[in-house]
Amino acid sequence: MKTQYRHTKIIFTLGPATESEEVLEELIRSGADICRLNMAHATNEWCEQMAERVKKVGERVGKDIALMMDVKGPEIRTSKIEGVWELMVGEKLDIMMRGNGESKGGVRSISVNYPEMTEAVKEGDVILVDSGLVHLKVLEKKPDYIRTEVVIGGKLGSKRHINLPGIRVNLPALTEQDKEHIKIGAKNGMAFFALSFVREAKDIEELKQYLKDCNSNARVIAKIEDQCGLKNLDAIIEASDGVMVARGDLGVECPFEQIPIIQKMTVEKCILYGKPVIVATHLLESMTYAPVPTRAEVSDVAQAIYEQTDAVMLSGETSVGKYPVQCVETIKKVVAHVESIIPAKHNEGPLILSGKNKMLRSAVVLAQEIGNTGIMVFTRRGESIQKLSSLRPTRCPLYVFTDDHLLSVQLRLLWGVEPFYIKFFKDRNQTIEEAVKLLKERQYVIENDYLIVLTNILVSRKSIDTIQLRKVE
């Protein structure tokens, strides 16, 4: 059996550093599974152009990777300002609710896109600007502005993100601009939409309804980025098709020392619910400028793999970094090593309730007892695949065959799954034989290897679920 299969998937963020056909090709050949388009800084035109390019390069390489559009969601941002300001500790700064900041009595001011901010904060609260680089303490509130004092100074540019830790922001889950982006994404074949700052299950339901209206069957990933999302985590996991531990904003919205525990707990919960989970941000931050990672970064990536996240996600490292391909190669190396030392085992944890799910577990037990073997599954809707993947059968690749192209790329997110888009024959045995042939051609298996096949067969016109043991000829 091919030993180089990988259980943990790799997502990269597209940007100036990676948008050329040449670099995209290198990334896909290196093993990237999903390409993320971050709409916080993108236009519809860019999105259309990139979606087409990624598909074209994927076809050339012979690997269709999934596209994930990351929409901005309810974000507070500062206004545009002239140049970059240096904010000094002790300096006063006014945050205006309307208009563009004119100064009052020599105090500089900026405005924000959140008119209700005066009601949201109270005296003594700390407002964080630009991923927490600048801290502003609320001194006094007026109906149309908030007077603050700079407690941690730094540079302030235009349109910087504002975090209000622990405060529920009363902005709609989907802004009008998000909707415009989603429409374009739906038209351009996005396999996933990731929604930023999901606060409750309702936010996900709203996006799902909007996708229906746009005739999209894309899956929805809930980005957990603040305390409100964490409070409602179980309901959000249930409502969504997957979750992202968005450590960038989480580390600003929550005390940073809590991040490792939040990550571990979220990964465990998602596995239990049978939903995919992504660990995102700052995995290889230093590689934005350097060709090798720090030892601490390697340990961080390894920890996510030990926790058995479905995927890890690169952000700035691949969107603007100098070494995007090396980043993917680095993750691959760490994955290969860590996964090779985890012994063959599986989870007993996930909710194994139905007979069908118990059968999936039996297939895993059989595969692991035989050793050096994978499980083949045939699916049109992919429902049981998530359950199978959430059993986390280490050392046991899950070869999933489907005749639905969108599903085949969506399956790229799942831990351990190698998806194949194939034609299904009327004769199920012919479909299985063709699939085994494909695995052999692509050197996933060799003669005399065993394969466990999960499929239903027709007996006297009845469909019966079966587990088969087949030897490759």
Ligand code: PEP
């Ligand atoms: C994050 O905050 O970790 C994240 C992935 O979100 P964004 O990059 O959209 O801020």
